[in-house]
Every structure is written in structure tokens, then in C-alpha cells.
Amino acid sequence: MTWAAILVGAAGCYAWKIAGLSVPPRVLEHPLVDRIADLLPVALLSALIAVQVLGSGQSLEVDARLLGLGAGVVALLLRAPFIVVVFVAAATAALVRLL
Amino acid sequence: MSGVGDGGGLRGRAIVREGVAVGVATGAYGLSFGAIGVASGLDVWQTAALSLLMFTGASQFAFVGVVASGGSPWSGAATAVLLGTRNGLYGLRLAPLLRWTGLQRAGAAHLVIDESTAMSVNRETAEESRVGFLSAGLAVFALWNLATVVGALAGTALGDPEDLGLDAAVGAAFLALLWPRLRSRTNQVVALLAVVVALGLVPVAPAGTPVLAAAVVAILVGVVSRAADPTEVPGPDDLPSGGVHR
Structure with missing residues (x-):
């Protein structure tokens, strides 16, 4: 099932790419489409962060993950590159669990 | 070349x-x-x-x-x-x-x-x-x-x-992707609403669906903010009646 979902997801992502290169601009070039396409990543990424950091099955749980994310925020405020942000968050959560 | x-x-x-x-x-x-x-x-x-x-x-x-x-x-x-x-x-x-x-x-x-x-x-x-x-x-x-x-x-x-700590790394990776998009007020509102919707659904909806539900926030805000933006360039749908019928 995971493999099928990977293939379907990949096909769907490719479909957007080839559609953009092939479809006459008038079909997709509309302010509403533009705006929703800009807002979709914001909504989906925010929801993913929330569920990833606070979700635990069907319940919500505050634990080392939230501290890891907090450390990630500090790294972002210091303009750290992507890999550093990820590493700092992981290291913080791992340290908190050790203590 | x-x-x-x-x-x-x-x-x-x-x-x-x-x-x-x-x-x-x-x-x-x-x-x-x-x-x-x-x-x-x-x-x-x-x-x-x-x-x-x-x-x-x-x-x-x-x-x-x-x-x-x-x-x-x-x-x-x-x-x-x-x-x-x-x-x-x-x-x-x-x-x-x-x-x-x-x-x-x-x-x-x-x-x-x-x-x-x-x-x-x-x-x-x-x-x-x-x-x-x-x-x-x-x-x-x-x-x-x-x-x-x-x-x-x-x-x-x-x-x-x-x-x-790799479970915390996933959230941080998403945050790093989101970060540059958080400058505008509309995006901040969408982010906050999406978090509320997703977390509200976690206890009642099957895993995975709370995130998908957050997409609805983007669509709704996209539609609503249309009327609120006076600088918007008119699109084909803004033609006077008698023009394009949908």
C-alpha cells in the first residue's frame, strides 16, 4: 500500500509540473488560483508542524519535540541554514530525553 | 551549446x-x-x-x-x-x-x-x-x-x-520550509487557523486527515481575501455581465 501511494503521489506531483509547462496560461493564470496556490503550502506546512510536534496517535502531548521545535525557532531567528535548524531541533530533543 | x-x-x-x-x-x-x-x-x-x-x-x-x-x-x-x-x-x-x-x-x-x-x-x-x-x-x-x-x-x-530526536527534526524541517512565507499578515493568519483546525481534529479524525482539512483554510481564505484586495488586477471573471458565463 505504501508503494502504491508513493507511485500515485509521485504521478500527481508530476502531473502539476507537466500541466504547468503545457496548459495555455489563460486556463490557470487567475488571481484566485495564484492566491490559493500561495496559501496552500502555508496551511499544509503549519498543520504538519502542529500534528508532528504535538500529536500522539489520537491525542495531543507536550514533550521533548516541542522543545526541539523551540530550539529550531531560535536557529531560524539566527538565520541558520536548513540543515543546522534540523540538526539543532533533533539534538535538543535527544538531549532532553537523555536528562 | x-x-x-x-x-x-x-x-x-x-x-x-x-x-x-x-x-x-x-x-x-x-x-x-x-x-x-x-x-x-x-x-x-x-x-x-x-x-x-x-x-x-x-x-x-x-x-x-x-x-x-x-x-x-x-x-x-x-x-x-x-x-x-x-x-x-x-x-x-x-x-x-x-x-x-x-x-x-x-x-x-x-x-x-x-x-x-x-x-x-x-x-x-x-x-x-x-x-x-x-x-x-x-x-x-x-x-x-x-x-x-x-x-x-x-x-x-x-x-x-x-x-x-528525529521526530522533532521533522517538525523543524517543516518550520524551516514555512519560515520565509510567514512575513505577510494573511499568511500568519492562515498558519494560525491551520494549526487550530488540525489540532482540533486530531482527537476525532483519522490520522493524516487533520492536515488535509487544513487545506480548506487556504481555499477559504483565498476566496474571502479576494474581495478585500483592492489592488488586484481584474481577471476574466471580472468582466461585466454579458461577457463570460460560468
């Missing part, structure tokens, strides 16, 4: 160097994708297949993120495809610059991502646009896939993902 004079050739080489530099930079980010992919329960092959076949970072992270939080791979795929919409818009901008058709276009489409688009628009000639697109696209493709495999193998070898 036939038909390009000496000056163009020099500039072409500079563009290729820029593309390779971009590829190296994203390679580091591929390492974290590989490690997070196996930490979320996919095997090395599945993680590698995502980079090879899906090849668009945010969508790949979304897929593994949904699976990591216990969601069905189908919810992961749906979230990934929704996040892929922006590549369609990149394609619209690239089409008149690249002007490829047939098989060339079908192949180039796979390389339509943030980096290749950024390195292609704002070039002076079609040739430079193509060189910028291909050098960044191919460099990122090669290094992203290589780094994914290395990261996935390292992640497998390192042991329990929770001891390593």
Missing part, C-alpha cells in the same frame, strides 16, 4: 557553476530527508523512490511527515500532491522561457522545482534560461538523490529515531 559565441559561452559556464552550487546546497538538505524518511517508518528503497520519482522537497517531507504521525500513506500522497500545486505555477512561468515540446518538455517537467525555476527566470535569453534551468535542475536531481540514499542508510544505521 551550438550557436553561442565566446561571450555567451563564458556566461553559460558561469550559469552552470551557479547551478552546481545550488545543487550542492540542496544536497545537505537531502541528507536530512533520507534520515527522516527511514525514521518515519519507510524503508530505504521507499525513501529513495520518493526522491527519484516525486522529486519535490516539500511534498516528500509532507508524505513522510504524515506517515510518521500514523497517517495512511494515501493521506500522505494527497498532502504531497496538494503541496505540488506551486510547481504547476512555476511551469506556467517557465513555459514561454524554455519553449520545449514533446519528449524534451516531458523530461524537463520532472525538473520543475523551486531551484531550477529560480535559476531560469530573469535570464536575458532563451538559451540562458535553458542552461540555468538544466544546470540547477540536473545538479539538484543528482545530489538530492545521492544525499537521500546516504541519509537513509545513515538513519538506518544510527538506531532508534526517538533517541536521536
